[in-house]
Amino acid sequence: MKKLQIWNSKPSRSFGGDLAILVFLSAGALFSILPLVYAVSNAFKPLNELFLFPPVFFVRNPTMNNFYDLFVLMSSSWVPFSRYVMNTLVISIAGTAGHVVLASLAAYALAKHDFPGSKAMFGVVILSLMFAREVTNIPNYLIVSRLGWVDTYWAIILPAWAMSLGLFLMKQFIEAMIDNALLEAARIEGASEWKIFWRIVMPNVKPGWLTLVILAFQSLWSETGGQFIYSEQLKTLPYALNQIIGGGIARAGVGAAVGVIMMIVPITVFVINQSKVIDTMGASGIK
Amino acid sequence: MRAVTEKQGTTLLTSPREGRLARLWKEIKANKVSYLFIAPYGILFLLFTIIPVFIAIGLSFTHYNMLQPPRWVGWENYLRLFLSDDVFLIAVKNTFVFAVLTGPLSYFASFLFAWFINELRPKIRAVFTLMLYAPSISGALFMIWTVMFSGDAYGYVNGFLLYWGFIKEPVQWLTDPKYMMGVVIVVVLWMSLGTSFLAFIAGLQGINPLLYEAGAVDGIRNRWQELFYITLPQMRGYLMFGAIMSITGSFTAAAQIIPLVGFPSTDYAGHTIVAHLIDYGNVRFEMGTASAIAVILFVTMVVVQRWVQRVLNKVGA
Structure with missing residues (x-):
């Protein structure tokens, strides 16, 4: 049997x-x-x-009353509610895409090229994970405002591109999943590093960056915009939903509905990506 | 071959008479491509992480209330925290208790579940992964635990225990210092299969299946031998990653704790170092002291991380 x-x-x-x-x-x-x-x-x-x-x-x-109430509350917001949704989508997608590409580029160089300063840079990225974010808020704000990005998407997106997490994670993936012999072979064929990165490294660490997409998207999706965003039309979905829940105990049901809605998108991203991780493994691994 | 050969070329061509700086410059030029690869990330990282961290370290030696310009006070903030701030010492104690319990537990749980899941077929694996990972992206839904552990008889846990006669009156789970930390640890562990868990799963899936086949030929008899001789040595990079995530996660916990036990919690029983930092920074506007706490926490975590790294280096070595 x-x-x-x-x-x-x-x-x-x-x-x-x-x-x-x-x-x-x-x-x-x-x-x-x-x-x-x-x-x-x-x-x-x-x-x-x-x-x-x-x-x-x-x-x-x-x-469905809680959801119905939520939509009524949404439609009475200052700016059309779809605007908040769009803001959060723009920030999450642009932030995730940029982070995955920039962090992978840097991680590839750190993992597979040996050059002066490479070890030091990786060490600094790891150390930075251990510094409490709460106290860098003010210096961060000063820098963003000096650059003139306060109250723009960039104030959220650009710092997200250089999160420590992605570099650390991608370096481990590239070290473990990319065979040096493969890179050597490609170099002998005359492929440029840029081409090697896109044609060999990224396809072979697909389970890695798909995982990073899940993690980065999740953290940006819950971004409230905090100190950087003032204009109502640039505020994010978590911010707007928090305002709605703030209405007290009568909104307990609505609050639960908000929680469900906030979770749907990251779960969807997770399911799509995770099924692709399994696809790639099915193609290369199990015979 | 660009990066490699050119570099070897430089070392060969450089004459001993040339200065160190000139040699360094030559090496940098030879590795131009590598620097271009790290430049976009590196510049943003410098702007949004390195510089802010150094400013914060500088601020830790000042008195700074965010209205007047910072005033240099030397080590005063540090001395005050250790000598005359009783609450800080409570927070240090709580943080260590919390970190010693949740750090290793969440780490081992992440690896164990990932390892077990990896034994399954793709479809059923996806289902288990989703169920185990869901709590860590539950966002505001984790507040459901305040309903479960609510201090009145409407709370789930109290309702259950009262109904079956284990207790006679409701337990104040989230306000009684005796139970507070226990409940917090349960909830945090519930959410702990997150970043490291996913990294472990992807890492395990990336191990070359040929290694296992070769292992079987070489006489590996059960899954424990497979784990120690093949899987763990292959996972070293990820294990280090997971360890650092567990250390930072458990030592900087506050975001999940404060909504559960309130701020400040009864007798500061749920007060952590970062909660104390938030107290100074966001409530009292004493950014100098808040920064000093961040520096102390940073040094603590670096020491712990060095120690854990030494232990991990022995794995599969």
Whole structure:
């Protein structure tokens, strides 16, 4: 009989171990997902069910009222609500794309070229991860305003391009996934470094940068614009939604709806990217 | 071959009489392409990270209230924190307790789950990955835990324990100093399968399957031997990455803690170093002291990281 197609076909696996892993994973997954199921089900609860005793886990009479209320509140905003959505999309997409490209370019040079200062630069990037962001806000603001970018998209996008995370992550991926022999072969063929980067490095670290896309997008998607954005028409979606939730306990249901809406897009990005990570591996790895 | 050969060429061509600077310049010119590759990132990184960090370090030696220009005070901010700020010492203690528990636990959990998931077929793997990763992108939804651990009988945990008779009156999970840190740790661990977890998954998928086949031929009998002889040595770069993410994440925690236990928390039982920094910076507008806290935290994390790196270097070496 054919074995259930749960496992990767690898040698040296015991049935007991397989079972233990499945139990362990399922327990972890339940612990992870149940609070979220509860949170999402709250978004569909009518107000009287939200404050029941004893509390009910699943919604009994699902309603779209919370979402409906949210849309009413949205339509009464200062600027058309789609504007906030667009602002956040522009910042998230431009910020993620630029970060992935710039960080990968630099990471490739640091990982595969040996030049004066390369080790020092990588060391500094790692050290920078350990400095609390809260105190660099003011110096950051001074620099952005000196450059004249306050109250523009650039104030969010450009710093995002040089986040420490991407360089660190991409360097590890390139070191582990790119074979030096492959690069040597391409150089002998006369390929330029630029061409090698786009034709060899990036395709071969696809699982890496797809992962970075998920992480960078997620962090930019929740960007409130904080100290840098003043004009209402440039404010971001998280900012606008926070204003709506700020209305107090009567908006508890709406707040749950906001949480669900904010999560949908990063989850979608995650699912699309993760399925592509698996595709690439299917093509190159499993026979 | 550009980068490599040209560099070898320079070392050969340089005569010993030439000065060090001239030699360096030649090497820089030879590696022009590499510098062009790092330039766009490097310039932005300098502008938005390096310079701000150095300004903040400078500010840590001043008195600066954001209205008047900074006034030089030397080590006063540091001395005050250690000698006359009792709350800071509480925050240091809390941060260490929190970091020692959540740092390693989240690190090992990230690796363990990633490793187990990697054993599965692609479809079912995607489902598990999504379920385990979802909490870390739940955004504001994580506030659901304040409902679960709410101090009145409407809270889920209290409701359950009351119903089954384990407790007679509701427990103030989020305001009683006895339970506060425990609840916070549970919630933070719930959200901890994030960046490192995804990096580990991608890293594991990138390991050449031929290595495992060769290992099987060489007599690897079970998944533990496979882990120690093949997987871990191949994962060293990612393990270092995950360790640094765990260290920074656990030592700078505050963003998830403050909404849970309030600010300030009862008896400062949930007060961390970064919470204290926020107190100085955003509440009292004493940026000098806030910066000094950041510097102290930075030095602490660097020391911890050096130590962890030494331990990790032994893995698979």
